[in-house]
Amino acid sequence: MRRTRVLPVLLVLLASALAACSHGTGPGGAGSTNLVIVTLDTTRADRIGCYGAKDVATPRLDALAARGARFDNAVTVAPLTLPAHCSLFTGLLPGAHGVRDNGGFKLAPEHETLAEALKAKGFATGGFVSAFVLDHRWGIAQGFDTFFDDFGLAQQGKTQFEEIQRPGNETVDRALAWIRQVKDKRFFAWVHLYDPHAPYDPPEPFRSRYPGRPYDGEIAWTDSLVGRLVDALDQEKLSGRTAIVVIADHGESLGEHGESGHGYFVYEPVARIPLILVAPFAKVGAGAVTPVVRTIDVAPTVLDLLGVPGALPKAQGRSLVPLLAGGGTGPGDGYTESFTARFHYGWSELRSVRTSSRRPAKSCTTSRRTPGRRRTSPRESRKRWSRCAPRSRSSRRPRRRREPRPRPSKRTRRRSPSSRASGTSAARRSSRGTPGRAFPTPRTGSRSTTR
Numbered sequence: 147m148r149r150t151r152v153l154p155v156l157l158v159l160l161a162s163a164l165a166a167c168s169h170g171t172g173p174g175g176a177g178s179t180n181l182v183i184v185t186l187d188t189t190r191a192d193r194i195g196c197y198g199a200k201d202v203a204t205p206r207l208d209a210l211a212a213r214g215a216r217f218d219n220a221v222t223v224a225p226l227t228l229p230a231h232c233s234l235f236t237g238l239l240p241g242a243h244g245v246r247d248n249g250g251f252k253l254a255p256e257h258e259t260l261a262e263a264l265k266a267k268g269f270a271t272g273g274f275v276s277a278f279v280l281d282h283r284w285g286i287a288q289g290f291d292t293f294f295d296d297f298g299l300a301q302q303g304k305t306q307f308e309e310i311q312r313p314g315n316e317t318v319d320r321a322l323a324w325i326r327q328v329k330d331k332r333f334f335a336w337v338h339l340y341d342p343h344a345p346y347d348p349p350e351p352f353r354s355r356y357p358g359r360p361y362d363g364e365i366a367w368t369d370s371l372v373g374r375l376v377d378a379l380d381q382e383k384l385s386g387r388t389a390i391v392v393i394a395d396h397g398e399s400l401g402e403h404g405e406s407g408h409g410y411f412v413y414e415p416v417a418r419i420p421l422i423l424v425a426p427f428a429k430v431g432a433g434a435v436t437p438v439v440r441t442i443d444v445a446p447t448v449l450d451l452l453g454v455p456g457a458l459p460k461a462q463g464r465s466l467v468p469l470l471a472g473g474g475t476g477p478g479d480g481y482t483e484s485f486t487a488r489f490h491y492g493w494s495e496l497r498s499v500r501t502s503s504r505r506p507a508k509s510c511t512t513s514r515r516t517p518g519r520r521r522t523s524p525r526e527s528r529k530r531w532s533r534c535a536p537r538s539r540s541s542r543r544p545r546r547r548r549e550p551r552p553r554p555s556k557r558t559r560r561r562s563p564s565s566r567a568s569g570t571s572a573a574r575r576s577s578r579g580t581p582g583r584a585f586p587t588p589r590t591g592s593r594s595t596t597r
């Protein structure tokens with residue numbers, strides 16, 4: 147483990163603050179602390195200044211990182227919006243909560259969420275999302291008193307459900323209005339910003355500032371939205387008693403490994419995510435934290451910080467508070483999976499493991515239909531997987547489930563990931579990264595986790 151800019155005196159201060167929290171005292175005590183989680187869709191860590199980006203201006207995210215902890219090796223569970231958010235809020239790997247793709251899957255009510263746990267502790271809970279892939283019909287709204295989705299499907303006129311979205315400023319407006327309503331209570335606000343997701347179309351002045359680099363323009367625009375949230379917390383005098391988490395659901399390939407967007411592969415551009423944590427009693431600044439941490443560790447961590455540790459008893463993630471206090475180790479290897487190729491092309495799913503040795507993630511695939519390659523037997527596949535599988539109980543291979551395979555259209559079956567990046571109109575549509583699928587028709591009223 148290597149941590150920088152963490153001085154013993156800061157650890158003493160943090161430990162003292164945490165001790166105070168256990169008694170619910172002080173402005174940052176656990177008895178009064180609020181929680182704001184901002185999820186940045188499709189945001190690569192290396193496009194943010196505090197993560198090393200030299201040519202993208204992200205002053206607000208950089209300032210947050212300077213106030214708190216910046217996790218340098220955070221790993222998502224999947225390069226897909228809904229599975230990643232389900233893991234964020236349940237502390238469970240996709241194999242445990244069962245949501246392994248956008249659309250069609252929905253989080254079952256028996257999986258308790260962070261919002262449910264905090265609501266049970268008296269928190270006002272509000273969720274504000276910017277894309278239809280996180281609509282309430284997919285089960286992600288569990289536990290939220292207020293949930294702002296309302297995408298007006300009839301007016302959208304979109305054929306690809308991943309395209310249904312709203313600009314982040316509208317989401318922030320609604321979130322801030324709600325926070326001002328509930329600010330006298332303890333609250334948990336979740337704000338989801340979808341702007342970095344393709345198609346990249348940043349507003350001015352960000353479009354002009356990043357000519358030919360619209361993705362970077364979207365990142366800079368999103369940074370300004372995070373700044374609006376932080377400024378509002380300051381104006382409402384809530385910063386001193388609000389923990390803030392900023393995390394991406396996954397990154398974006400931007401052409402690396404032949405993938406224009408995200409969803410198929412599990413390489414570092416999509417698996418590594420930014421994660422920043424600012425807690426009012428940790429404002430001494432914990433600096434950079436280098437051990438591998440996972441999306442599933444966030445919920446146990448914030449529950450610990452809010453004074454209700456263990457409120458999600460089935461979570462597979464671990465609290466990172468001991469790590470922040472300098473007395474713990476990393477929670478384990480980072481597991482990432484994508485079942486996109488399996489569900490939509492009948493190919494093998496992909497899984498990777500990010501180890502604490504900081505080597506690039508290993509990828510295991512059986513590549514059943516790769517031309518020129520012989521077919522991999524199930525036994526070989528199991529053997530290959532066993533070399534990559536995490537050893538820890540929390541991240542071991544999910545129990546094998548028989549997933550019904552949706553039958554893609556002929557057009558979808560003919561398209562391959564490489565053809566999707568070919569510059570055709572179909573490829574431009576699919577450059578959003580997630581597969582170009584027909585509009586899903588969820589079984590409303592059903593809480594099944596299968597298609």
Ligand SMILES: [Zn+2]
Pocket residue numbers: 187188225226227228395396
């Ligand atoms: Zn996403």
